[in-house]
Structure formats: C-alpha cells, structure tokens
Amino acid sequence: MQTGRLIVFTGPSGVGKGTLLRSLLKHHPELELSVSVTTRLPRPGEIDGQHYYFVSIEEFEEMVKHGELLEWAQFAGNYYGTPRRPVEKLISQGKCVILEIELEGARQIRQTFPTALRLFILPPSLCELEHRIRGRGQDSEDSITRRLRRAKEEIEAANEFDIQIVNDDLETALKNLEAALFARC
Ligand SMILES: Nc1ncnc2c1ncn2[C@@H]1O[C@H](COP(=O)(O)OP(=O)(O)OP(=O)(O)O)[C@@H](O)[C@H]1O
Numbered sequence: 001m002q003t004g005r006l007i008v009f010t011g012p013s014g015v016g017k018g019t020l021l022r023s024l025l026k027h028h029p030e031l032e033l034s035v036s037v038t039t040r041l042p043r044p045g046e047i048d049g050q051h052y053y054f055v056s057i058e059e060f061e062e063m064v065k066h067g068e069l070l071e072w073a074q075f076a077g078n079y080y081g082t083p084r085r086p087v088e089k090l091i092s093q094g095k096c097v098i099l100e101i102e103l104e105g106a107r108q109i110r111q112t113f114p115t116a117l118r119l120f121i122l123p124p125s126l127c128e129l130e131h132r133i134r135g136r137g138q139d140s141e142d143s144i145t146r147r148l149r150r151a152k153e154e155i156e157a158a159n160e161f162d163i164q165i166v167n168d169d170l171e172t173a174l175k176n177l178e179a180a181l182f183a184r185c
C-alpha cells in the first residue's frame with residue numbers, strides 16, 4: 001500500500017460498507033478511517049466522535065461556510081461531510097485514509113484529489129440490498145424508501161470508480177477488497 005493516500009469507499013446504503021471496513025481495519029490497523037460529520041440523529045449504540053460527529057443543521061452550515069469540509073452532500077434528508085483538517089493532517093503524515101461516503105461526495109473528491117483510489121461496493125441484487133437495510137432494523141420506512149431510490153442512481157454510477165467489488169459472500173468480498181488495496185503498493 002502506498003503511503004499518504006486517500007481511499008474512497010462508496011456504495012448504496014446497506015450494501016455492507018461499514019461491515020467490510022470494520023473487518024478490514026481489524027486486520028490492518030495502520031489504515032485510518034475518517035469520522036464524518038452528520039445532521040442525522042444517532043442510531044442506538046452510535047457514539048459521538050466515533051461513528052460520526054453529530055451536529056445541528058446550523059453547525060453543519062457553519063462548517064460549510066468556513067470551508068471546514070473536504071466534501072459534503074445531502075443524503076436521505078440529512079447532511080453528511082468529511083472534516084478537512086484531520087484528513088489533510090493524516091495524509092501529510094504518510095497515512096492511508098479511508099472515506100466512507102456517498103456518490104456526490106465521491107464525485108467532489110475526484111475533482112479535489114484526482115489521485116485518490118475510488119472503490120464502489122455493489123450488492124448482489126436490489127432485493128438483497130432491501131433485505132439488508134430492513135434486516136439492520138435501524139431506519140424508518142421513509143428513510144428506507146429514500147435510500148433504496150438513491151441506491152438505483154448510485155449503482156448506475158459504479159463504473160465511474162476505479163474498482164467495483166460485489167459484496168455477496170462477506171469473506172470473499174473482504175479478500176477482493178484486500179487484494180484491490182494491497183496490490184497497489
Ligand atoms: N455479505 C453480507 N451478507 C449478508 N449480510 C451482510 C453482508 N454484508 C453486510 N451485511 C449486513 O447488511 C446490513 C447493512 O450493512 P452495513 O450497515 O455495513 O451497510 P452500509 O453500507 O455501511 O450502510 P450505510 O451506508 O447505510 O451506513 C447489516 O445488517 C450487515 O450485517
């Protein structure tokens with residue numbers, strides 16, 4: 001793995017990005033995961049500063065106004081963004097930093113960090129994606145509808161990314177992910 005690299009990890013909500021990343025980071029603690037800012041309410045068990053920085057809409061808008069976000073987007077009725085300073089600091093220290101972000105944010109990063117490695121995680125089918133989002137049991141019906149509608153648009157954009165990985169069997173997807181990341185030393 002090259003040092004000082006930005007890795008963008010995108011895919012529809014519920015495809016298993018977080019699940020894959022938790023496993024990847026367990027095996028590769030040298031990788032850094034950026035903690036995003038969001039106006040979404042915390043889910044049960046989510047910890048401020050660990051899963052997200054949970055902020056108000058006003059606080060988020062202030063961050064945008066002051067250029068504190070590397071990228072940001074609206075998703076399923078909430079704002080999400082990547083705090084600029086910690087990412088730039090880690091990259092300057094030679095670390096590989098992973099951003100788990102949706103499509104609009106990934107497109108912004110392509111403009112500002114053209115050398116970032118961009119991966120897209122695909123579900124085996126839309127039916128399985130819906131099954132996973134519902135099975136997670138964390139989102140309202142309205143949020144599920146918005147997420148699934150957005151999923152179709154996101155999947156159509158998968159070819160914009162450097163690498164596509166289907167998350168069907170979790171272990172296979174993890175192996176493919178590791179191969180994609182570490183073959184690029
Ligand atoms: N390969 C897999 N096979 C079956 N279930 C899976 C697989 N990968 C993840 N899941 C399950 O799918 C659900 C959604 O996974 P996860 O929360 O990691 O998705 P996500 O892409 O991070 O979603 P979001 O973008 O909304 O945060 C979880 O319940 C998880 O356990």
Ligand SMILES: Nc1nc2c(ncn2[C@@H]2O[C@H](COP(=O)(O)O)[C@@H](O)[C@H]2O)c(=O)[nH]1
Nearest residue numbers: 013036072073075080081082100101102105
């Ligand atoms: N553009 C950005 N998208 C982000 C960021 N952090 C998370 N996300 C994406 O939002 C959706 C929904 O997340 P959830 O936690 O509410 O399920 C998902 O696709 C995330 O990848 C960010 O900083 N910028």
